[in-house]
Structures are given as C-alpha cells and as structure tokens.
Amino acid sequence: MFVPMLDSKIVGEVIFDMRKNKGVSQEVLSGLAGIGRTHLSAIERGERKPTLETLYRISEALGIKMSDIIIEIEKRL
Numbered sequence: 001m002f003v004p005m006l007d008s009k010i011v012g013e014v015i016f017d018m019r020k021n022k023g024v025s026q027e028v029l030s031g032l033a034g035i036g037r038t039h040l041s042a043i044e045r046g047e048r049k050p051t052l053e054t055l056y057r058i059s060e061a062l063g064i065k066m067s068d069i070i071i072e073i074e075k076r077l
Helices: 008-020 026-033 036-043 052-062 066-075
Strands: none
Touching: 008 036, 008 052, 008 066, 026 036, 026 052, 036 052, 052 066
C-alpha cells in the first residue's frame, strides 16, 4: 500500500527560497525564530522536517503566514 509522504527536500527548498527572498541570513532567522542555526540549516537541506511549532516560528520570523509556506510546498509537490 502506498503511503504519501511529505518531501523534506521540497520543504527545505521553500523555506530557503522564502528566507532568501526576504534577504535574511540563517543566523538572523534562527535567532528570530528561537531555533538553532544548525537546526534551520538541516531543515533547509532537507535533512530534517520542521514540526508545526517550528514552521510557525519560522513564518512569524519571516513576517509571512504559515499557510503561505504550506501553499508553496503543495505547489511544488
């Protein structure tokens, strides 16, 4: 039976692209979001999937709605 899974690479690419579009470094974004820079880096590389809480913190730190991140992820899937 096929079980669909969220592609962590796409999640990371979307977060990376949105961060770059805002002109924010990993250091600044991780500080504003209250997460470690190495954790953010692993998310952007697709090595880790963010929890909903982490995704919310990232979206708030970027000044965008979490749903905008989700919509972009869904477009790319």
